[in-house]
Amino acid sequence: MTLLVTGAAGFIGSHVAMALLDRGQQVVGIDNLNDYYDPALKLARIERLKAAHGNAFTFETVDFGDQQALEQFARPHRFDRIVHLGAQAGVRYSLVNPQAYVRSNLMGQINMLELARHSGASHFVYASSSSVYGGNDSLPFRVEDRVDHPISLYAATKKSDELMSESYAHLFRMPMTGLRFFTVYGPWGRPDMAMWIFTKALYEGRPLSIFNQGDMRRDFTYIDDIVSGVLACLDGPPADNGEAKAGGSSSPHAIYNIGNHRSEELMRMVGLLEQATGRKAEIDFQPMQAGDVKDTFADISAIQRDHGFEPSTTIDDGVPKFVEWFKAYHRID
Template sequence: MKYLVTGTAGFIGYHVAKKLLERGDEVVGLDVINDYYDINLKYARLASMGVEKEEISNNKLVQSSDIPFYRFIKLDLSKKEDLLHLFAQEKFDVVIHLAAQAGVRYSLTHPEVYIESNIIAFLNILESCRFHPVKHLVYASSSSVYGANEKLPFSTSDSVDHPISLYAASKKSNELMAHTYSHLFNIPTTGLRFFTVYGPWGRPDMALFLFTEAILKGEPIKVFNFGKMKRDFTYIDDIVEGVIRVADRPASPNADFDPQNPDPGSARAPFKVYNIGNSSPVLLMDYIHAIEDGLGKKAEMELLPLQPGDVPASHADVSDLVRDTGYKPETSITDGVNAFTKWYLDYYKK
């Protein structure tokens, strides 16, 4: 199978591409390598896959020096003609679209970036799959779509019509756009609502990275909602296992779909949405204690109110993902955080 994996200089995309290659698939990795966070970390991920910074130039496929079935291309997904050309040239079997502008808080100050990266770019992915058909399009949504919902656990059967950040609205828009293309052009699409992914090679803008860095420097960490937060933290290896299980199972029409009582997570078209999380929420303070244990150093905390766009709790109902794919997250917070802190200390030579 030949896969296009977008966002392979990013956290989840990097790990998904590695796993596909380990099982013998062919992968074309794609990323624009923007400067939302440290680009050196992005280039380091690529270098670990045998693609060196010096080889990379716009719209040029680069062969990995270490992995025969891996090639990388730096390409801006907002440039439709460049993407259509790549699809025509490569004839992908499956697309796993993980590239996006991430971050809830950043969307409060840079809204226009989310329209270009999460709406226009996704439209171009859909158009490319329309004109160069694939067996399955899997794309990243987010638990942020649940927005103002307070009923826990979050279910894909719940309405998600009350986003509280533009980031969340852009991800909900992706799901609506995917359904339209599944309905009109019979493209099998599956959206994955990720729940707080963490682990080695993670994103520097996320709490685990920020907390670890601050604790090692002896600086206070910012703990929002006065620490009264619960998150469905999900280890990267469990996420990757779920992504690939879903990719191997193209979305199909729901034969029991009732248009008089429509299920938001499925359709008469080959369309599906899944939650992908640990389904076992953890108190933020327990997460911080696990970081302290991994580093062997106590945190100094600055307790702050809930930030705009944030939610106090998340909890994924993953029952349909378990039923359909056998997905089963297995990594405890202690083991997952410990794996991250070991990686961090090694990578930054602490």
């Protein structure tokens, strides 16, 4: 059984690929290795996969936003299942480079849906985002909630991905699962995420820019819990029985939140970083940024019910693990 993982050089994609390889499966990974953040980190993740599972892991540099390039790549392959985790990430970057989101998250999604359709894949699992909830003020966020008011282009593209997937599931009866990830962190994370930015600033003795005067909460979800949720969903595709799934679909298409089911004060996370680094933070409070949200909080009852998902890592344990990896990666004594 060969699985395709897109975004294999990315944070979540590389961890999911490693977990699949660890359980003995053949994985083909693709990524376009763009420069949204340092490609050296992406290449290091790929080298880690090759070093651990060289014979079972194949990697190719492919831009799935390019239809011809993707078709050329796919021609000699047959994939039983597809885990589509590649995307143009980041809320704030979408304010300055919207075209990147249209290419990767819209064209890329339809290209991948077409690949799944014509390859006969038995299950298509794809990344959505908690950003689709926009300015919803009813907490925790439930998959049954309406998500009609995205407050960033990134969120709008992710909601569009869900709608396109629903149409393909309905028309072609393709089993699909969309996963709304909540503030993922951990080793091999992304440099554009707050935990990385804050840790780097602490070690460099620079102020931490904290938005909305620090009055923010996030459902921080450790990468190992994310991976366990992805694999549980991958192994349990939605049945095509005409009954409504989580999110209200009558097609073989399910949507789930993957979060920690805890909404933590942002300043508590900062305190844990101070403890783990041994550095005192200088805070530069800033107003709320455009496209950002004050609170996130995942209702995970649907994925608990359907797949037995139970996150187990609190930020008290996860933050020190991230800092330990950060120090090792950057060779900080």
